[in-house]
Amino acid sequence: MSNLMSSIDQRTKLVGENRLELLMFKLGSRHTFALNVFKVKEVITIPKMNQMPGSHYHINGVTNYRGDSIPLIDLRSAIKLSHNNANYEPTSVIITEYNRSVQGFIIGQIMNIVNTSWSDIQPPPNSAGKNHYLTAITRVDVDGHEELVEIIDVEKVLAEIVAYDTSISDEILDHDVTAHLNGKKILIVDDSATARWQIKETLSQLGIEIIEEKNGLAALNKLKAWADEGKNIKDEILMMFTDAEMPEMDGYRLTAEVRDDPRMHDLFITLNTSLSGSFNEAMVEKVGCNRFISKFQPDMLVQVVQERMREVLEGKG
Structure with missing residues (x-):
């Protein structure tokens, strides 16, 4: 198992190339599930754990991981798979x-890691309804036959265990700026409905109208359609928040495509991702994002929007 994850640092180079690697595993059903390797710190055997009275029923206990206590979440239970196996x-x-938090997900059989392209990752079908726990699906070759792999929406899982507070601190509000935000439009690009909801609930408190897209390709097509109609992109939206990891086109490629189009190259773009650390900051500089913030920080979201609005008011953008 340690060998399986030993090259994880080398795998980070895939981010920004519209590629990813998936760690595939089983949860006691015929389905194969996966998580993006880049969000995985380590895979371990189930450790000793202590019960935590009053904790969420999906949390089996807590354990010590590298000096910190972390929760261990029963992933099978959290995505509501049947317990009759x-x-x-x-x-x-x-x-x-x-x-910005570390947690462990209890799973069954570890399979392997596959290298694939975001262009081969597709959103879940509409027939899946609204209550599923998938952010995307793909097909990979497993032992000579093609198999459907379901990528779990971890942000939705965590949101149901740890409630996110979308309130905004009064002390961070610049009312001379926020007075101009009412009616402004912002484009949010994220494959997680939970993540889009969190941003929408936060920014709508300022009278901001939210336009949503589920992946980078859909967002790019929308921006290009506006430009093809002769519209000034910055008249249509104040700015764009984009996730890093999305089906069909990731946020890094989306940003690079926008920067390469003279009709929209100066759009204010903030990378808003559950991935954190200096690597993302380096990627932001490489592809040309204006800002990077890690999810989910309501006050930081508002501060970035105020920063952008302030630039507009000062005639700087």
Whole structure:
């Protein structure tokens, strides 16, 4: 298992190339599930854990991980798979970092890692309804046959366990600036409905209108359609928030495509992602984002929007 994850640092180079690698595993059903390797810190056998009275029922306990106590979440239970499989035996824990927090997901059989392109990752079909826990699907070759792989929407899982507060601190509001935000439009690009909801709930408090797209390709097509109609992109929207990892086209490629189009190259773009750290800051500089913030920080969202509005008022953008 350690060998499986030993080259994870080398794999980060895929980010920004519209590619990713998926860690595939089982949860005691015929389905194959996956998480993006870049969000995985380590895979370990199930450790000793302590019960935490009053914790969420999807949390099996807490354990010490590199000096810190982290929750261990029963992923099968969290995505509401049936519990009637008597043969299912959880064996491993995927340690992940999302939204500046570390947690472990208890899973069954670890399979392997596959290298693929975001262009081969597709949104879940509309027939899946609204209550599923998938952010995307793809097909990969497993032992000589093609298999459907379901990529879990971890942000939705975590949002149901740890409630996110979308309130805005009064002390960060610049009322001379926020007075101009009412009716302004912002484009949000994120494959997670939960993430889009969090941003919308935060910014709508300032009277901002939100335009949503589920992936980078859809967002790019919308921007190009406006430009083809002769519209000034900055008249249509104040700015754009984009996730990094999305089906069909990731946020890095989306940003690079926007910067290469003279009709929209100066659009204010903020990368808003559950991935964190200096690597993302380097990627922001490489592709030309204006800002990078890690999810989910309501006050930081508002500060970035105020910063952008202030630039407009001062005639700087």
